[in-house]
Amino acid sequence: MPEPPGSSDSPGSSEPTPSTPPSGPSGPESRDRIYRSPAAIGGGVLLLAIAGWLGIDALIVGKGRTPWLALAGLILFVPLVVGFTLRPAVFANDDRLRIRNPFRVIVLPWGTVEALRSGYSNEVLDKSGTKYQLWAIPVSLRARKKAARQQARADKEGGEVRPSRMPEPTGPVRAHADQIMDELRELVVARGPDKRAQGEPSVRWAYEIVAPALAGAVLLAILLAVG
Template identity: 65%
Template sequence: MTTTESKDRIYRSPAGIAGGVLLLGLAAWLGIDAIVAGDGRTPWVALATLLLVVPLVTAFTLRPAVSANDDRLRIRNPFRLVALPWGEIASLRSGYTNEVVTKSGTKYQLWAIPVSLRARKKAARRESRRAAEPSGDRSGRGPGLGGLAGFGAGPVPEGPVRAQADQIMDELRELLEARETAEAAQGQVTVRWAYEIVAPAVAGAVLLGVLLGLG
């Protein structure tokens, strides 16, 4: 009997990626200019700064991701990669941050699914307007002032209006509920440090400290 591995659902932060690309572009522009045009110790300081800044910016903006399939949840945070079989997960919590709690009580934050209080308030306002409308007026309309009212937006989906991050957490909770007792979803939690991020950042910090210490 053969089994096929389910396709991963991957969640990332578009805003984080966009911000990371902009910051990396700015750092590259300033750093390369200092390396090429600087004199004395300036090129070395610029190189050390790039070695420190680029991995850190990458870690907090481009790197974070959450992927889920029928067997496990994978969390790629700035400095760690965590793989959690569904059978080892106790709950998925949403507050000021989104986090997963294992049955042993360990918590891991979901950096790739940041909480937006502004988005929650916007969704709550839309839900209030939606609840106030007569039921017959909801079909064929967009989500209200915050969406594409008319213009082929389609009917309003059933259920309460939710912020995007909360919708993602709802999806993950449904997957947890469906798969937590499955045989293929059992196993050990594994954690791996992102040495490809940590090593160059530490090297850059040490080199920058030495150069600044020399005056």
């Protein structure tokens, strides 16, 4: 974990210090840790390749309304595939958690995070009670069962096991998504009280995904209605 930048004045300074704190942050923003789903990215690339092949073929050789239907379908389908597969990501640094979901971008300073919960999906809960899903960190029940089997085998043998990707011994075996959630919980505990990690949550709609998808849906509906 990167060390948090210092923010307090050193004691014993001979020069008087102003009583009013500076308005901006005391140092540069730390580098983001980025969490994404490789499986979702791979699936998205495959779907886009198939859609591009079929759509472009229909545009070139299609007859009558077929090219228009193919165009409308591409305008609707491509943004949705990008939104649900390639776009989702979670960015975490010392000051805040930024969640890029299919249709929204949520920024939560650590001081506003109440809890991170894992069930059938991974979620973050802010102090107002609002819940946000972490699309980029999907839960894999299969990975959890595999980790549980590894841990049970280690307990039976009387030692600790470690995932092959980890160079050093670890504690109990955890699924990859659960390890990420543990890292984020550690950041909440460590950085939540810091004055740089305070503020208000912000939510922005991803119009770059919503607008073309709506345009494609409208165009497709008109073409189907006209017959």
